[in-house]
Amino acid sequence: MLTDITLGQYFPGNSPIHDMDARVKIVLLFIYIVAVFLFDNHINYGIMTAGAIGVVLLSGLPVGTVLKSIKPLWWIILFSFGIHLFSTPGEPIFKVWNFVMTKEGIIQGFIISLRLVLMIATSSILMFTTSPLKLTDALESLMSPLKKIGFPAHELAMMMTIAMRFIPTLLEETDKIIKAQQSRGSDIDDGNFFQRAKGMIPVLVPLFISAFRRADELAIAMEARCYQGGVDRTRMKQQRLHDVDFWAGGIFSVFLISLIVVQFTL
Amino acid sequence: MSIELKNISYTYMPKTPFEHLALDDISITIPEGKITAIAGHTGSGKSTLIQHFNGLLKPSKGTILVDGVDIGKKNTEAKAARRKVGIVFQYPEYQLFEETIAKDIAFGPRNIGCSEDETQERVKQAMDFVNLDYDKYAHRSPFQLSGGQKRRAAIAGILALQPKYLVLDEPTAGLDPKGRESLMEKFRRLHKEKGTTIVLISHNMDNIASYADNVIILNKGKVTMEATPEEAFSKKEIISQAGLELPEVKTIMNELAQNGLEIQNNAYTMDKAVEEIIEALRRKGKC
Ligand SMILES: Nc1ncnc2c1ncn2[C@@H]1O[C@H](COP(=O)(O)OP(=O)(O)O)[C@@H](O)[C@H]1O
């Protein structure tokens, strides 16, 4: 069913990772991803993987859920693994026609896949442990220095909040409309491409109508509450740093320093 | 012949942290030719339950027989059985999509392979049934109609399929009292004239009291009662546990009985209540 999609979904919880300030999470994640692509010492890959596993365990998320988040990008990972397998020069171990598989290729392919997996897994931990509202608030506040040069940080964040708020609603609605039309005998999964495209019309028309209706209602509701862009708005929930954020920063610094030390001494 | 559910369980989003058991081991029978009401609090699983009747949802466990045919199978016999059941969803007006009302109502019959003549005939009949004048409305856009008319046009879209079992999910939600009454009357007429079996999901116990032959009470995904209205309304405990209220007439009769009027207290519709009260008063020698 459509509503079974978990991509970018928030799982409420009380773990230290959930409690962290979203801004801190975004910044640390950003540094981590840069580190994953910068450091290329084999011991460092071990440390970075251990770090990611540690965060998953701390977050209390089911390990299966985190692994499932990799699934949509599985083909990209496999593809880049394959490319590296055959395109890295070195000691040949296997040959099919013109393609030479090398030992270096296996190692390189494995490393690239590991980097992608680490990147996707840690990003999805951010999505899984942070409510969309906090996420956009954090993005707005991180982007707010750009307001000085006329960048509409607040408006962008507001648009993202609204879009995220309505994704589940629209999925639910699509599901309902599909079922309603199926009850009227339409076979949405049958036939060739054109028949199926035509079969989408009875779903898309009501869906668009309802999306426009919702947008209209929301706009009226916002206007009725005198909503006006980002000028001098205060927040209901102030973003504040707590102990857990300082702990996270501290532990992450130790993590980063050890990566640097390993990189340049071993 | 009937719709028969055997040990149906259904779980939403299985194997995720949002896993939710919406139906828990449900076994019920919807007898042919009757009006069966399904009542329950919001979230008790009513809508989930009826989506099993024509195979929109596949049960996590259990089987569904429509006129003795297992609709979970993948053969043409099962498909034909699924088509015997027509579902009018909650707020069906949101499924309208065609340029004209006639085309929208024709969508269903065309899908099931009716000839053009047959389709037109069915469209006319269905519009007539819901009191939408064919000459006046057939070629108008459904989006120009009022809320109540849209609802009726959408219902006509299901009636045009001429289902043997018609399932109505809170068909009168959001209508004004007059619209509610006239819509319910239409369903009753359909039942009387064409013998269509009706499954009515409703919160409104007064409605259930005046229309239903059978009542099924759902509470948190479990069936807590399957009985005649008379029996159902005599078990106040189960009704209120399910978060429902007795029909107004029944409440008044209970009050009268408590305050010492010796009535039989089986009545749950206005007419029968009047009879019972008169009889009780007569016995007391006051009339
Ligand atoms: N698409 C869905 N995904 C997940 N849970 C759902 C979905 N639809 C309904 N539910 C849940 O299943 C339960 C039963 O819902 P529903 O059948 O709609 O109840 P009712 O029609 O009696 O109000 C509710 O707790 C609801 O939250």
Ligand SMILES: [Mg+2]
């Ligand atoms: Mg419902």
